[in-house]
Amino acid sequence: MELFHRDLNIDFLGMRKVSIVISTILVLVSIWAVAVKGLNYGLDFTGGILIQVNYEQPIDVGDVRASLEKAGYEHAVVQSLGGTREISIRLQPPKADAKESPDKVATAVSKQVLSALAVGHPGVKLAQPPDFVGPEVGQELKTSGIYAAIVVILGITVYLGVRFEKRFAFAAVASEFHDTVITLGIIALVQREFDMTVLAAVLAVIGYSINDKVVVFDRVRELFRLTRKADTPQILNRAINNTLSRTIITSVFTAITMASLGLFGGPAVHNFAITMLIGILVGTLSSIFFASPMLLWLGVSKKDLMPVTRENPELARRP
């Protein structure tokens, strides 16, 4: 069984103006979404207190929010934990207590919250002791996440610069940036919770997407070396078409595993799987529509890729 006909030759490069415009718009919208709407950071990043309570009777999330507001906790994030009686509440400890040891504050706040919730709803109970994360811990995680992304992208650039050529490295970095930003943008747009596993997934998306680009680039390099009369857009097109079925099959296989993780892996990895699925989609599309136009635009040509033989004078002198 084959996905595409062998001699398939879709003119992807012909669509480059449209595809680059779409990509640019998506990147801009994503930047807007992350900057303006912001990521819905989870407890890992914001720090704060996470309280899980069980009600005896089914309860509406709005009611919980209302009673919290009455008690003075206005920016609490209230979520249902699947059922109608289990609620999770995330809130920031009051600023005035900054000097107090944070775990004592957490205990005190959870007691106050519980008594506020008990008004009108007797029998509300803590499901487990409250979790809390100090604000500086979250801040550090954010910083180290950004560092990791930069280090990864730089490392990959250097490697590709050595193994391929600098234009390929630039195109790869541009695509990485494109994929990461759009993935983050979608998460910000739908306001999915951004926790530590999502950060892991975003970093993994970088790995996945670079994998995809390398395969196309490798084919570009090979075709440049094999073809005598090289018309760059034609070669890029052939490279994309030749690797198209691989690009799609691998994405489908990876997506299958991530879907199974998302559907059956439970809440701990749900966000991870969803982020990976978004990243796989974005990464696959950019391998086809974005990375190669970037190469063309950077002016890659046959002579950049011919195997370097002249550098060894010893070899050159031999007959």
Add this chain to the structure above:
Amino acid sequence: MIDFPRWKYWLVGIAMVLGLLYAAPNAFRPQPAVQISPNHDARIDATLQKQVAADLDKARIPYEDITTGKDRMLVRFANTEVQLQGSDTLRLALGDNYTVALNLATTVPHWLQAIGGRAMPLGLDLQGGVHFLMAVDQDAVLKKQQQRYLDDIRSLLRQKQIPYDVVSQSGDGVQAVFKTSDDRDKATGAITTDTTDLNLSDSRTPGGGYALLATIKPDVLQKLAQTTITQNVTTLRNRVNELGVSEPLIQQQGESRIVVELPGVQDTAEAKRVLGAVATLEYHAEDESVNAQEAARTGNVPPDDRLYYTKDGRPVVLKKRIIVSGDELVDASQGYDQQTGMPDVNVTLNSAGARKMLDFTTSNVGKRMGVVYIEQTPEVKMVDGKEVHTSKTTETVLNDAVIQGVFGKKFQTTGLSQQEAQTLSLMLRSGSLAAPMQIVEERVIGPSLGQDNIRKGERAVILGLVLVLIAAAFYYRLFGLVADIALTFNLLILIAVMSAVGVTLTMPGIAGIVLTLGMSIDANVLICERIREELHHGSTPLASIRAGYEKAWSVILDANVTHLLAALGLVTVGAGAIKGFGITLGIGILTSLFTSVTMTHAITALIHGGRKRKLKTLWV
């Protein structure tokens, strides 16, 4: 296909067998158990076994079996609920003489254990427990050290009779002001011969005085920060033992944080109390007129004395009068004796302590002196329905030794092994230079949530694997089936490597395994697509296979190296969950490189190479 060397077949075969063997222990579920280990001179023997059995029977708690080892006893239970009841009952019944700890007993067969087979330890999210992140207050330690140098400089100047106006703390150092530059030079000389830890710089004060600013050298500061962490980790480890957790994780994270993970523990309040204990030190003279063994047996101790025990249960009788206490100790570090080269512990006292020590040792050369470590743990008990706050004090003799000569400010404890010296110096520091710690993160994972996570994680792995297996076989037929075998073995070898290395399995780790399954098939997709292409171009089947593997190799290598770089990035982020994911992904990339290229090549060569007749078509 003759071009596939024989040794590679062997390599593949051996990897398959080892993969199976070392992944196998994970199939045996650990069983909830309670571990009993003795304190002081208590013993593990048949009598204790009978007592434990009787206690459990009396409380009507069903247990599966009791095994007695050399220094511990294991009681196995059917599930965690019974295990908790059992441990509570036994803790009450056995009292202070034994430590009763929750444990997960392995059920891996003995022969598998004998060849080093072990299951991956489960992370907190898979077995439930408490997670703390503690921040060590390095500033407080720094302040204490500055105070120490301030005292030192002041007493040094007095001792050398160098006149000075004032010695005070200034910014991040100590400033001494002199009337003449001559005095300042003398002071500089005196300080330099006394210690090499300080950077000295001259300046003039607005009032016309000659100032000398002493700051602690950066490398000394850095060493100090690291010792502080190590010392706090040691203290925490000792305290956690008290909580009865058999496999706690206590680890430095970043520069000034310590992670404490206590599997099985649900009561955060109790855990926090134990972790937050306050420790002090006291030096006492030993009363050698009393036979300590005798005193321990009869309980007869002279009124001026007290009976103490060392960590390994040896009784020691010390006089009640304190010679020097922990707050007078400014440094304790492990070093080596300059003459013998044997490990020793160097203790430095402040000037007040030095004076007292000098007084004491002057008249007591040849006698023994002991140092006691005192820890106070706050406790909350319910009395008549009310919370009563008390504290529990534990006192241990860290070391007792003969006083070899008269000493004051500095002295050494010798006759220790490297390990003992290390421990003693760390314990001395925790009793005197304790760095305040604050809990900055706290999480509780219920045991049922852990179980639930394992079940769901397993289901996701198996389902993901099966779906990819079906899809690959469907799309690439025979080559898909070959890839399927490799993929299955990739999962096994990945688990085997993780188990052998001892990687803790967490939920993000499971996500990493699932992602590896999806991505490792990529190499096979690349190879199969290449083979199809070659066939399409009219190559013979055997040539197509050869070309397929050859041409796909460079891209597979590039793709995997870049992917590995990304995984390394994840590991360096450092924080728990992401690190676990990154490590799994990294190992997965390496194993998949082997299984999806070398292993499939071997199998393909085996299928197609053995045929005498010419291969006409490939089922790809």
